[in-house]
Amino acid sequence: MRIxxxxxxxxxxxxxxxxxxxxxxxxxxAADGEEGLYLGREVPFDVAIIDLGxxxxxxxxxxxxxxxxxxxxxxxxxxxxxxxxxxxxxxxTGADDYLVKPFHVEELLARLNALVRRATGWSKPVLECxxxxxxxxxxxxxxxxxxxxLTSYEYKVLEYLMLHAGELVSKADLTEHIYQQDFDRDSxxxxxxxxxxxxxxxxxxxxxxxxxxxxRGYRFAIPRTE
Amino acid sequence: xxxxxxxxxxxxxxxxIVALVTFLGLTGYALERAxxxxxxxxxxxxxxxxxxxxxxxxxVSVAGELILxxxxxxxxxxxxxxxxxxxxxxxxxxxxxxSAIGLKLPFDAELARNEERFIGPTDTPAGRVYAESMGIxxxxxxxxxxxxxxxxxxxxTHLRGQLQVFRRTLWIWLTIAAVLVVAVLLTALxxxxxxxxxxxxxxxxxERGSLELLADDYPTELxxxxxxxxxxxxxxxxxxxxxxxxxxxxxxxxxxPLAVIxxxxxxxxxxxxxxxxxSEQVRRMDDIVAYQLSRAGTAGHTTFSAxxxxxxxxxxxxxxxxxxxxxxxxxxEFELSPDACFFGDRGDLMEILGNVLDNAFKWAxxxxxLSTRSIPGRRRDGLEIQVEDDGAGIDDVEIEGILQRGVxxxxxxxxxxxxxxxxxxxxxxxxxxxxxxNSTALGGACFQLRFPALN
Numbered sequence: 140m141r142i143x144x145x146x147x148x149x150x151x152x153x154x155x156x157x158x159x160x161x162x163x164x165x166x167x168x169a170a171d172g173e174e175g176l177y178l179g180r181e182v183p184f185d186v187a188i189i190d191l192g193x194x195x196x197x198x199x200x201x202x203x204x205x206x207x208x209x210x211x212x213x214x215x216x217x218x219x220x221x222x223x224x225x226x227x228x229x230x231x232t233g234a235d236d237y238l239v240k241p242f243h244v245e246e247l248l249a250r251l252n253a254l255v256r257r258a259t260g261w262s263k264p265v266l267e268c269x270x271x272x273x274x275x276x277x278x279x280x281x282x283x284x285x286x287x288x289l290t291s292y293e294y295k296v297l298e299y300l301m302l303h304a305g306e307l308v309s310k311a312d313l314t315e316h317i318y319q320q321d322f323d324r325d326s327x328x329x330x331x332x333x334x335x336x337x338x339x340x341x342x343x344x345x346x347x348x349x350x351x352x353x354x355r356g357y358r359f360a361i362p363r364t365e
Numbered sequence: 366x367x368x369x370x371x372x373x374x375x376x377x378x379x380x381x382i383v384a385l386v387t388f389l390g391l392t393g394y395a396l397e398r399a400x401x402x403x404x405x406x407x408x409x410x411x412x413x414x415x416x417x418x419x420x421x422x423x424x425v426s427v428a429g430e431l432i433l434x435x436x437x438x439x440x441x442x443x444x445x446x447x448x449x450x451x452x453x454x455x456x457x458x459x460x461x462x463x464s465a466i467g468l469k470l471p472f473d474a475e476l477a478r479n480e481e482r483f484i485g486p487t488d489t490p491a492g493r494v495y496a497e498s499m500g501i502x503x504x505x506x507x508x509x510x511x512x513x514x515x516x517x518x519x520x521x522t523h524l525r526g527q528l529q530v531f532r533r534t535l536w537i538w539l540t541i542a543a544v545l546v547v548a549v550l551l552t553a554l555x556x557x558x559x560x561x562x563x564x565x566x567x568x569x570x571x572e573r574g575s576l577e578l579l580a581d582d583y584p585t586e587l588x589x590x591x592x593x594x595x596x597x598x599x600x601x602x603x604x605x606x607x608x609x610x611x612x613x614x615x616x617x618x619x620x621x622p623l624a625v626i627x628x629x630x631x632x633x634x635x636x637x638x639x640x641x642x643x644s645e646q647v648r649r650m651d652d653i654v655a656y657q658l659s660r661a662g663t664a665g666h667t668t669f670s671a672x673x674x675x676x677x678x679x680x681x682x683x684x685x686x687x688x689x690x691x692x693x694x695x696x697x698e699f700e701l702s703p704d705a706c707f708f709g710d711r712g713d714l715m716e717i718l719g720n721v722l723d724n725a726f727k728w729a730x731x732x733x734x735l736s737t738r739s740i741p742g743r744r745r746d747g748l749e750i751q752v753e754d755d756g757a758g759i760d761d762v763e764i765e766g767i768l769q770r771g772v773x774x775x776x777x778x779x780x781x782x783x784x785x786x787x788x789x790x791x792x793x794x795x796x797x798x799x800x801x802x803n804s805t806a807l808g809g810a811c812f813q814l815r816f817p818a819l820n
Contacts (some may be wrong), residue, residue, distance in 0.1 A: 221655050223682065223719030224712050230685040237689070241651055253692050262692055 140255055140299065141165040141316045143187035145175035145201065146217065147194055155188075158244055163295045164251075165318055172196025179205045184212045185316060186255050188247070191218040191229060199232050206233035213254035217242075252276065259302040261363075266301050268361040271340070271348060273301050282346070287339055292317070296332050297340075300349060300359040309356035333357065373561075374554060381550050389539045400531050404524055405495070409483045412497035412517040415439065419451060419515060425503050429511055431458045446491065448520040455513035465518070472516045476500025485521075492520040560584050564591065571598065608661075615657040622646035622653075659716065659787045672706035673714050675737050675750065682719050683735070690726045697722075700736035707748055707816065709795055717791050720784035721752045721812050728756035732807055742818020750814040753804035764801045792816075 142164045146152040149170070156166045167182060169175040172193040179187065179201070187205075191198035202214055213235040218225060226237050235257075236250050252275050256264065266273040270283045278294055280287045289297065295317050300308060310329055333349060340348055350360040371379075415438050422434025431453060441447040442462040450465035452472035461472060468491045476482060477500050485495030496518045503511040560583050570576040578598060579591045629642040676699070683697045707714045725733045732755045740747030768789045792799045797816035804811035 221658055222712065223715045226719070227681050227685045227715065230688050231681070235688055235691075239655075241647065257691055262694070 140185040141182065143178055143184045144168045145193060146190045147171060162248060163291045165316065172201045175201050176204060179210060180208065183315060186212055186251055187214045189214055189216055191216055202232045202234055213258045215250055215254060261302065267364040268301060268304050269364060270346060271361060273298060282340055289339065293332055293336055297336055300357060304359040304363050307352055307356055307358050373558060377554050381547065385543050385546060389543055393535055393539055396535055397532060401528060404527050408495055408519065408524060409497055412519060415517045416497065416499050416515045425505055425511055429505060429508060431513065433460060448522055450518045452516040453513055456511055458513065470518050471496050474498055475514045478502045494518050494520045560587055611657060611661055618653045619650055622649045656787060672708055673711045675705045675707055676701045678714050678718055679735055682722055686722055686726050695726055695729050695731060695733060697733040697735060702738050705737035705739045705748055708745055713791055717788050720788045724785060725752050725754040728809065729754035730756055734807055740818045743820045745819035747818030748816045751811060753807045753811040754809040755807040756809040758803055759801060759810045
């Protein structure tokens with residue numbers, strides 16, 4: 140998942156970004172509204188976290204502009220203001236959820252998780268495709284009720300593919316949404332991950348969950364059960 | 366200068382001057398007119414009496430010739446161009462006084478018996494004149510009656526002199542009267558405006574702090590104003606005290622958690638618990654700040670406030686809440702009475718409804734029901750709001766814990782969110798009440814908010 144984080148308070152921005160990266164998100168952080176707008180236009184994000192009180196361009200303006208320019212990804216606003224008037228205004232400009240400062244990072248992670256799921260059309264935190272079940276809250280995967288042990292990156296790749304089950308996901312999409320900017324995109328690390336995932340999920344080659352579309356990318360082939 | 370910003374003194378003086386000029390001008394004109402009329406009438410009487418004098422001193426000869434008195438009734442008849450002229454005309458008789466010789470005067474008319482005519486002013490070569498003419502018939506013994514017309518003409522020299530003297534006297538006195546009236550008026554004005562100057566002085570003293578409130582002994586017309594100023598001063602003072610208390614409350618209530626954290630830091634033996642202590646106290650401080658912030662932002666009960674439509678606020682809030690709780694597919698139904706209005710601050714209503722609805726969305730299984738009803742009142746309608754959900758409901762013991770009635774921000778029991786305590790406080794500020802009962806319609810909890818009507 141690729142996240143846009145716009146927060147002017149440096150200590151909060153840095154600890155949040157570090158924590159989100161540890162959780163397996165690819166994070167692009169901006170310190171003010173204008174930088175946020177630049178990133179928001181250039182990069183196909185899965186979700187954005189935007190602080191309302193920003194220098195150069197306010198959070199409300201940033202959200203309004205991004206929405207006007209067609210950005211569809213969910214937006215979560217951070218605000219120090221507790222009044223309902225402020226919350227309602229923020230949500231009216233096009234945000235999808237809000238979190239009042241100070242907050243617990245766990246709460247933020249749960250909200251992000253839910254926003255991404257909802258944006259890809261899943262209403263429950265547990266994604267079910269045939270025999271495969273991925274729990275986005277516990278970050279566990281089972282095949283035919285048998286737990287599969289995955290690394291953090293493997294999990295993220297699978298989660299992304301399952302969230303977009305049935306859709307074609309290009310290699311570029313996958314690298315952009317999973318990895319940090321400095322990642323070497325020419326290497327065949329992705330193919331290695333996919334290969335490992337296939338062996339772990341389907342050692343006998345019976346269910347064939349991940350399909351390779353030659354020259355174009357991958358597709359999660361098992362239809363959604365939900 | 367714009368008329369609206371003209372000073373009170375200027376307004377009064379200006380209108381007084383307009384009124385005085387109009388009044389004195391009309392008075393002067395009317396008096397002059399009346400004096401002229403009476404002077405002309407007096408002149409007519411005088412001319413008539415000259416005719417009578419001529420008549421009484423005259424005789425008619427047997428031959429029918431008029432014999433005029435030897436001595437004229439007024440010496441001016443004998444002085445040429447003296448301004449007073451006489452003439453008689455009738456039959457073969459044609460006479461004019463020595464004063465009129467050589468002058469063309471209106472002596473031509475012949476009047477019937479007892480006919481009298483007064484004309485003037487008429488412009489003639491002898492100047493502007495007034496003429497009295499009278500027709501008579503002289504009975505001649507053993508002869509034909511003799512018809513005669515007497516004419517007396519006088520120019521306006523005398524009349525003009527009279528008028529000039531009158532006019533001068535009149536305008537001198539009218540001017541004196543005007544000056545006196547203006548002087549009295551200015552004094553009265555100064556006297557009437559004195560209370561206003563006093564208000565100004567007293568307000569300045571209140572600003573400097575040497576006076577508490579405006580006194581109660583102002584003229585009746587000003588009392589509404591001074592009372593309003595006093596109310597305003599009172600409420601501003603109360604607000605300042607409230608703010609100071611809130612600042613104090615906030616600072617003091619933050620001291621306890623700070624003390625706990627410092628204590629934990631100074632006892633390194635229990636360092637394992639440090640993280641837990643700090644995180645717990647941070648949560649507590651966050652609650653305190655949120656609570657005090659909500660108190661600082663509220664407007665509270667006011668005597669005069671515009672009605673706020675509940676449905677508008679409710680729709681905005683539910684729109685937002687449905688977005689936030691989108692994953693749970695909760696359906697919020699409305700049963701809104703169109704005339705249900707909240708008399709107070711829109712932000713306060715949003716805070717109250719927002720917290721109650723958010724709570725309902727959190728606990729609901731599938732459905733939330735918002736209903737409003739207006740309670741009729743004579744001066745102002747009351748309002749009843751019900752928010753119900755189909756969740757598990759709340760028992761009585763929990764209710765006290767949730768609302769934390771009568772408990773100060775820093776003394777609240779831990780473990781509950783602060784939203785409903787804020788709501789309860791706000792409703793009390795509006796002299797309303799909050800009850801939590803079981804919902805008969807949906808089976809979960811029912812929050813009943815009631816703002817009384819004013820009678």
